[in-house]
Amino acid sequence: MAGNEVPSSSEVLDLTNEHLHSLEKVELNSQLRVLDLTANRLSSIDPRILSLTGLVSVNFRQNLLTDVSAWAEAACKGTLEDLEFRDNQLKEIPALPGFSKLRRLEFSYNEIHSIEALAALGPAPIQELYLAANKIPAITGISQLSQLTTLELGSNRIKSIENLESQALLKELWLGRNRISTVQGLSHMKSLRCISLQSNRLESMLGFEACTGLEELYLSHNGIWRIEGLGSLKNLKILDVSNNRISKVEGLESQTQLEDLWLNDNAIPSLDDAALASGLKPVTATLTVIYLEGNPAAQDPAYEERIRQLLPKLKQLDSKHNLS
Structure with missing residues (x-):
């Protein structure tokens, strides 16, 4: 909420x-x-909600909504900052023109096939956009959302990292469980702090150099x-390349x-110099x-002892060994 302002009890339901x-x-x-309707059985939006002029945050998470197109005419366009439709039965994103203060938008866990309708938002100041677990085939309709810092598109049908030229401020990009085979389109993302491409179709980890x-x-x-490809990534704190085909620790x-x-x-x-x-x-x-x-190397009888010697500051070795 703007300025961390806390609404009174009469303003929250x-x-x-x-x-x-x-x-x-x-x-x-x-x-x-503030209106929170999480985990109910609602299949439609009460018209009275659409007439409320001062709404800042609305949550319809875990309901049975199939059509929310009426939200395009909501009276809170000048105040709404947070809108959530996570985990419903939506097949389409509604056109949302004129929502001039919207900062967070959530449509994850629906049945959405296209996000092109987001273009109707215009230059909204959205910072967080969540669209995980839908049926989205391509990244479209967000070129005007230049203020995005978090974009979640995991568990969709995306084949290519594209159309993100305007998202130079992104800090988090979540693209796990898609169909991406090549890392591309990230050369302008100097602000990116976290990226996930887990469970895709990559054979190379090149493409993050910028x-x-x-x-x-x-x-x-x-x-x-x-x-x-890690030479220029000198700020890495976490690197996860598990469940791949790597046979040598290098780079x-x-x-x-x-x-x-x-x-x-x-x-x-093995644990020898050439491999690890x-x-x-x-x-x-x-x-x-x-x-x-x-890994075959972990079957070495002296595995834990040798890893301890190699890494004196180690606190955690695998899921079974806490060394602290």
């Missing part, structure tokens, strides 16, 4: 988990600013063969801040967490 099928027996104060502000890089469950020479390294379920054959030991030397002063289980 929380009906979370009331199992309501309608709001016909509910009184809606004309001064309402994202020099990256602190967290998640690439598990792909087909990556080699650790590479970490510039990682002077790396704390967490996930390498489990790869093809690292020499590759870890650049991060011995910083690494506190490493996962190597699921």
